[in-house]
Amino acid sequence: MDRGLGTRDRGPGHLPPTTNALVLRTDFSDDGAWHEVCAAIERPVDGFQAYVDFVDDPQWDGISADEIVASSAHDKTHRSFLFVVDATAIAGKEHAVLVVDLQTEPGRTFRAIPSEMWGVENNLSLANMDFTEFADAADEDGVFRGFPR
Numbered sequence: 368m369d370r371g372l373g374t375r376d377r378g379p380g381h382l383p384p385t386t387n388a389l390v391l392r393t394d395f396s397d398d399g400a401w402h403e404v405c406a407a408i409e410r411p412v413d414g415f416q417a418y419v420d421f422v423d424d425p426q427w428d429g430i431s432a433d434e435i436v437a438s439s440a441h442d443k444t445h446r447s448f449l450f451v452v453d454a455t456a457i458a459g460k461e462h463a464v465l466v467v468d469l470q471t472e473p474g475r476t477f478r479a480i481p482s483e484m485w486g487v488e489n490n491l492s493l494a495n496m497d498f499t500e501f502a503d504a505a506d507e508d509g510v511f512r513g514f515p516r
């Protein structure tokens with residue numbers, strides 16, 4: 368999978384149009400960790416996978432969740448959420464990726480470990496579940512590690 372959808376022709380104010388969910392890199396401090404996170408997101412789990420496109424462009428370096436929500440106002444794909452690989456995801460042992468609601472409660476967030484992102488992406492993309500269901504199922508530290516079995 369291409370790990371570098373460019374945005375140079377659109378500038379940091381506009382997210383690139385894609386049919387898949389976006390994984391937006393906002394921390395450029397560790398290329399190795401970025402590649403680890405991408406590989407973990409792409410790795411199938413029990414035959415399931417997240418359908419995502421990666422945005423790896425330094426123009427997005429340091430952008431906040433609030434700025435992402437503002438950028439999404441011009442999003443012609445009308446995506447309802449996106450994933451953000453920020454400093455916390457890069458530095459954290461679990462590489463928990465920030466998930467940002469862009470539609471129902473714009474700016475609401477939770478984190479998801481890469482091995483659970485397929486469920487978040489699949490269900491939110493198909494509107495099988497709501498953002499709230501995942502956010503409310505996150506552990507006390509705000510990280511979604513899956514539903515109890």
